[in-house]
Amino acid sequence: MTEPTAATPQHRARRRRHGVVYGTVGVIGELLITLGLLLFGFLVWQLWWTDVQGNRAQAEIVREVVRETPPAASPSAGATEPAVKIAKPRHDAPPVLAEPKHATTFATMQVPRWDGEPERPISEGTDKATVLDVLGVGHYEGTAMPGDIGNFAVAGHRTTYAKPFNRILELKKGDPVVVRTVTLDGGPGTDTWYVYRVVSTQVVAPTQVDVIAPVPNDPSAKPTKRMMTMTTCHPMFSARERFIVHLELDYWAPVSSGTPAELVPGAKTPSADPTSTPSAKDS
Amino acid sequence: MYGWLWRHLPGPTAVRVLISAILVALVVVACFTWLYPAIAPYMPFNETTVGE
Numbered sequence: 059m060t061e062p063t064a065a066t067p068q069h070r071a072r073r074r075r076h077g078v079v080y081g082t083v084g085v086i087g088e089l090l091i092t093l094g095l096l097l098f099g100f101l102v103w104q105l106w107w108t109d110v111q112g113n114r115a116q117a118e119i120v121r122e123v124v125r126e127t128p129p130a131a132s133p134s135a136g137a138t139e140p141a142v143k144i145a146k147p148r149h150d151a152p153p154v155l156a157e158p159k160h161a162t163t164f165a166t167m168q169v170p171r172w173d174g175e176p177e178r179p180i181s182e183g184t185d186k187a188t189v190l191d192v193l194g195v196g197h198y199e200g201t202a203m204p205g206d207i208g209n210f211a212v213a214g215h216r217t218t219y220a221k222p223f224n225r226i227l228e229l230k231k232g233d234p235v236v237v238r239t240v241t242l243d244g245g246p247g248t249d250t251w252y253v254y255r256v257v258s259t260q261v262v263a264p265t266q267v268d269v270i271a272p273v274p275n276d277p278s279a280k281p282t283k284r285m286m287t288m289t290t291c292h293p294m295f296s297a298r299e300r301f302i303v304h305l306e307l308d309y310w311a312p313v314s315s316g317t318p319a320e321l322v323p324g325a326k327t328p329s330a331d332p333t334s335t336p337s338a339k340d341s
Numbered sequence: 342m343y344g345w346l347w348r349h350l351p352g353p354t355a356v357r358v359l360i361s362a363i364l365v366a367l368v369v370v371a372c373f374t375w376l377y378p379a380i381a382p383y384m385p386f387n388e389t390t391v392g393e
Contacts, residue, residue, distance in 0.1 A: 084342075084344075085342045088342045088343055089342070096372065096376075099369060099372055099373075099377070100372075100377050100380070103372070103373050103377040104377065104381065104384075107373060186382070187382070295386060296386055297385070297386055
């Protein structure tokens with residue numbers, strides 16, 4: 059140290075002033091570093107932890123929901139037969155659920171194209187706090203219920219909160235989306251499969267709400283078809299646009315009659331002819 | 342700030358490191374449980390619902 063041993067009072071005062079300045083700068087620096095780490099932590103939480111939590115919660119909902127179990131294959135079926143009975147498609151007018159109370163989980167959906175994705179619950183309402191962030195897929199209140207004439211419109215997160223519609227871009231025309239209603243009160247439309255197929259996709263501005271009109275994109279028209287519409291964010295990690303998938307009902311079947319062939323790998327859809335049994339069809 | 346904290350932690354270096362790690366873990370848990378869920382609705386990329 060080259061400092062003089064006998065520091066004058068002025069020297070000491072200057073050193074103290076310097077100490078205060080450096081200390082303040084140091085604390086500000088540490089606060090900024092801390093803020094950066096907290097923001098990084100937020101990204102980890104938003105992009106990873108909400109998925110972990112959401113997937114756990116939604117799997118729990120699907121596991122706990124009260125519903126019928128589709129029947130197993132008949133005992134006479136050979137080893138080559140699928141382990142479950144295949145439901146016969148019905149093309150007559152399907153039974154339709156009454157719209158349930160807000161945040162009620164009334165159905166689940168499965169998308170065979172999204173191999174590895176779990177079955178997702180569908181609940182009434184589309185607000186984030188009570189439905190989309192915690193219950194998975196949400197049904198736009200006031201739009202048609204599954205199977206009904208009109209537009210059964212649902213929303214789901216593309217990223218974060220278990221991202222049920224993350225792989226929406228993989229859907230191709232003709233792909234099945236299988237909706238299965240739960241037992242609820244056991245009335246019409248409960249415990250029913252509704253198999254929809256993709257007819258078109260579009261990218262729209264968030265303000266373009268006509269995509270969920272009873273006749274998609276034509277709010278004044280009278281609906282005649284049984285449509286379904288899936289909406290989610292586009293592009294990923296942004297809320298700038300919406301990615302929309304329109305589907306149309308292919309067939310329906312009671313859960314008690316079996317499982318749709320779309321959900322059974324290697325199974326063929328049996329004909330709607332009541333005289334042909336699924337096992338006779340497959341052999 | 343952190344220097345002050347470090348000087349006021351008791352025990353030898355190993356114990357101080359352990360206490361620091363526990364404190365950091367507590368802060369992370371508190372953020373994941375309360376802070377981040379509370380601020381998430383105000384993030385611009387979370388305006389996701391159509392038609393609102």
